[in-house]
Amino acid sequence: MHRRTALFAAFGLMAALAAAPLAVQAQAALTTVPAEVQAGDYRFEPNHSKITWSVTHFGYSTYAGQFPRLAGTLKLDTRDVGKSVVDVTISTAAVGTLDEALDKHLKTADFLDVEKFPTATFKSTSVRKTGERTADITGDLTLHGVTKPVVVKATFNQAGPNAMNKVYSLGFDARAVIKRSDFGISTYIPAVSDEVTLVIGAELQKVG
Numbered sequence: 001m002h003r004r005t006a007l008f009a010a011f012g013l014m015a016a017l018a019a020a021p022l023a024v025q026a027q028a029a030l031t032t033v034p035a036e037v038q039a040g041d042y043r044f045e046p047n048h049s050k051i052t053w054s055v056t057h058f059g060y061s062t063y064a065g066q067f068p069r070l071a072g073t074l075k076l077d078t079r080d081v082g083k084s085v086v087d088v089t090i091s092t093a094a095v096g097t098l099d100e101a102l103d104k105h106l107k108t109a110d111f112l113d114v115e116k117f118p119t120a121t122f123k124s125t126s127v128r129k130t131g132e133r134t135a136d137i138t139g140d141l142t143l144h145g146v147t148k149p150v151v152v153k154a155t156f157n158q159a160g161p162n163a164m165n166k167v168y169s170l171g172f173d174a175r176a177v178i179k180r181s182d183f184g185i186s187t188y189i190p191a192v193s194d195e196v197t198l199v200i201g202a203e204l205q206k207v208g
Contacts, residue, residue, distance in 0.1 A: 029160045030161075038206060039076050040076060042170065044070050044074075049204075053197065055195070056195075057192060058192075064097075066097075070202070072088035073085075073087050084127045089119050092112045093118045116145070120144075121141070122140070122152070137174070145184070153174060155174065158171060169203055172202055175198065175199055175200070
């Protein structure tokens with residue numbers, strides 16, 4: 001038994017040593033330098049892309065919820081970032097706060113009116129590099145049937161082969177502030193703030 005255990009341990013050690021260079025190679029393939037990212041077409045990975053929104057509630061607290069379903073594309077031009085294009089669709093009907101009654105109310109005509117407007121969209125009109133890993137993405141946000149320009153401030157995280165499925169991926173975080181009254185949603189203002197902060201977490205996978 002002891003010899004067999006020792007043999008298994010030896011094989012296990014050999015396998016680990018053989019796999020180590022591959023792990024180092026995969027780690028080395030990751031980059032936090034935007035210029036090293038592969039250009040091309042990307043698709044939002046919906047399970048790890050979401051928008052967290054927050055408002056102030058009667059001045060007492062900051063209340064948050066999420067739009068957990070993002071779909072869309074990124075055409076990334078690493079030589080000229082200004083030529084990159086982002087197109088995102090948000091399922092407003094999927095709004096969630098972990099409060100069933102509030103979720104139901106948010107979907108009514110008082111707020112998102114999801115029967116008439118089940119989705120919102122953001123389509124970029126320009127991308128301007130603002131730092132080594134940051135950019136302002138200006139685009140048209142269509143929400144509640146109204147289209148307004150919005151600036152999304154994005155920070156690049158990293159890119160490289162996904163450790164789980166090996167698909168080349170990239171990720172960024174972003175932030176924007178909008179006024180919901182600009183989009184015809186004014187219920188409970190000012191008790192519930194007009195300003196809404198949007199925090200976007202996005203993972204995208206390269207297509208092809």
